[in-house]
Structure formats: C-alpha cells, structure tokens
Amino acid sequence: MKIFNLFLISLLLISNIIAQDFDFNEPKVSIGGYGELHYNSDKIGNQPTKSSLDFHRFVLFLGYNWNEKWSLKSEIELEHNFVRNGQGELELEQAYINYHHADWFGFNVGVILPSIGLLNEFHEPPLFFGTERPVYHNLIISTTWFGNGASIYSFFNGFDIKLTLFETLNSDKFSYSQGIRPGRMKGYFPDASRFLYSARLDYLNISGLKFGGSVSFNNAKGDSTNTDVIISEIHAKYDANNIVAVFEFGNINYNSGILRKSQGFYFDIGYNFSGFFDWDAKIQPFVRYSDINTASKTSSGGLNEKLYHFKEIMVGISIKPIEQIVFKLDFSERTRESDKRKSKFINLGAGYMF
C-alpha cells in the first residue's frame, strides 16, 4: 500500500512538473490601438465644396489577462482631437471581462460591441477599403455600435456563433435620414427594462472566405415611442489570391412609428497588384457600389421613401507599406433617387493599427 501511495505522490509531482512546463501564460498587460487622419472634400449638389482635415479617431486598447481563462479588454476612443461643447467625443468603446473556457465556450460582460455586420467588431483602418467606413456602416448597420451587455460565443468546426444580450435602442431618436443610428445609447444609462437580443452565425472553414449573418430583435423604447425593431443582415468577405471581395446586405423593420423599413447593401471588389511585382507593400485599387435607403418604407409613403434613397459608386486605392499601416485615396459620386441630385466626395486618409 505504501508503494502505491508513493507511486501516486510521484505521479502527482511529475504531473505538476509537466503542467508547469507547459503553462505558458502569465498575467500581463497588453496595449494596442488604432488611429486615422482624414482629408475630406464634399460637394453636395450645387453647394460650394467643403473640405476638412480631421484626425477622426484615436483609440487605445488596454488589456490584462489574469490567467488563461479570465481577461479584461478595453478600448478608449477620442474622436476629432478634443472634446468641447458637444463637439468631438470621448468614448469608452469597450470594457469587458472575458471568460474563455475553451474554443467552444466563452462569454464576456461589460461594454461590448454587438456582433452585427462585418465591421462593427473589426473596424481598424487597414481592415476596410475607403478612407471613411462604408456608408452602409454609417447609415444601416452603424459602427462603432457599442454599449452595455453580455455575450456568449462558441467556435466549433469552422462555425463561429455569438449570442448577445445588449442595451436597448431609444426609439424616439430613430430618423428618416439615419435609421437606428441616432437611437444608439452608447452605454449612457440605457433603460434596463428591455434589451436587444442578437444572434450571429459565421462560417470560416473555407480558405479566405468568411460568410454569415445575424438577426437582432429589440422592443425599443423612448419617452414617447415604443417600437419593435428587427435587424437582419448577411455578410461575406473573401480575401485570398490577391482578391478582396466584400458583400453586405442589411434590413431593419420597425413595427410602428413613421419609419417602417431601412435597407441597404454594398459590395467591394479590390485587387492587390503587388502580387505581380513581388513587392512587400500592398497596392489595392478597388471599386465599391452602395445602395442605401434609410427610409425605404414609411407610414406616410410618397416622397419620403425616395428622399433618403441614394446610390453611390466609389473608386479608390489602399496602399499598405506594411500590413498595419494604410494610406487611402478615394473618389465617389452619390446620386439621390428623388431628384437625381449628385454629390461628389474626395477623401484621403492615413491609418494605423498595432
């Protein structure tokens, strides 16, 4: 019996040594971030051209891992250089505790980003074409959409699933021109009697391709309105063999109020020409076509359903000397459906992530 006991104790010691040997993780702070400087020149219809130089976003990521399973992720963002009298924004965009049990199960709670659309969670400048984020991500699936909530996630056999319980939208703020965008509460004392429920599924096991979609439901409420909102979107991105192709389509249904539906889509096709020349830098010209209508169906019908409908074509180029730094140039023309008014935009940008 003593020998058996000794054997067990030896086994215990050996297993401890092996385990320590392979325990690579240690508590640690990590820092990251991204930023982008933009030059924008906008000519809306017959109005005179307006141009501006804007350090649009400066974001710092701070993380800490207590151990392999428990970590903190946070992001603080300063928009437009400084904050004064309602101009510029200082935002706590992310601040959540993450528990990663294994690939098939993890959860996070705190200030999070709902997993809706391709860009909301992955919005660093080198990751998308165009100096500004696609107009689809301004007006249909608004990024960066952040707020208080919790989500559980699972990655299994190439399927990436996320279920999110998120703060409500404020239905008083919904508008013809911007859909749900002004209704985001940004974590500022959202009404906790109701939530947005969101489910997203992606498939990633085809080399270079990511595709999936999400459905979200919210009984949104403001001081004077109460609206059921259903946000559905599908998305796909292919990035391989020097080709980058993106497609997203989103639809938002509202069951009451003046606004009944917002809808839009866009697609990008880009090609990395440096593949021909064996250059390390990436040179990626692209074209984008967008079709956006934030008020595609309204309770009153008529002109409102055309006034906010536009089509936009963009051509541009992204130059990445290294993967984390990007210089961008793009030209676009937007045509309003109601009166065929044309607006022209020229944008230049420099962005980074680390």
Add this chain to the structure above:
Amino acid sequence: MLIITFLILILNLIVLPQSIKENVDKAIENCFGKTIRIEYDKLKIEDKLKIHIEKEVGQKFYSDEVYLYRIFNENNLIGYGLLDNVIGKSLPITFLVLYDNSGTILCSEIIKYREPYGGAVQSKDWNEQFKGKNHNSDFKVGKDINGISGATISVYSVTKGIKKLTLLLNNIFDK
C-alpha cells in the same frame, strides 16, 4: 492518506493545463502516424541567433526557450517538432510546427488558442498552407499565405512565428 493523495491527484489532473502536452502528442501522431517514439527537451536559443532571427522576421520570441521534439520510427530519426508561442491580440497562441528531417514543414497546428476572436486561425485548411515550406520560403500573408477575415492579428502573428521556428531549425541543422 491514500484517499487524500488520490483526490489531490484527480483535482490536479483536472485543474492544471495538461491539455497542451496531450494535444502536442496527438498532433505529432496525426502527422507521423502512431508507430513513433517521441523525445522532447527545452531548447535554449543563443542570444546572437535569437536577435538575428527576430530581426529577419520582425517578431520577438516569446521567451528564450522553445520545445524541441525529436520523432523516431523505431530507432530512425524521421522528423522534428518545435513548440512555441506568439502573442495574438493580447494572449499567447501556442503552436506546433512539425518538420521532416531536412527541415521542410510537414504539419502545423495551433495547440492552444485563448482569445475570444480569431479562432479560425486553428482551421486545418489554413494550417495546411505551410506544408512544404522551408527556410527559403516567403511566409508572407497575402502572397504565399492567405489571410482570414476577423483573425488578421492572429494570422500575422502565427505566420511570423512559424517562419521564426523554421529559420531556427535550419540554424540547428547548420550546426
């Protein structure tokens, strides 16, 4: 006493991160077959070599040691393995690269992934791209290695990590 020891042992097995060793053994068997014998040891990387490789690849080693596996079929050395870590967004990614005895990659596998995002870097298809590469290969994302949407940081980290290990193994051969 026996019961207490036994209980501690069980608890120990559950709580401590032994899955890395098991996953490594499994990955080696998947690559080389089951009729093999594995020996492993920690390999200390000389400072001069470490700096040289780090500069060439543009990524620091996680520590000054990696795990070196020697794989035998009966008594014949048929391949090597190197186990190391790279930092993803903020947490280490533990990965294993397996080579034939000329230093050409046979298999690569993510042994442990700890981040909430970018788990697709573990996909077999993506790892399959490293098969056949050696110290002369480019290891450039967008060129000879495809990216993964939503796993950009992990893709770049692991690709550089695999290049580092491949150069390291080649250097061991030179000696």
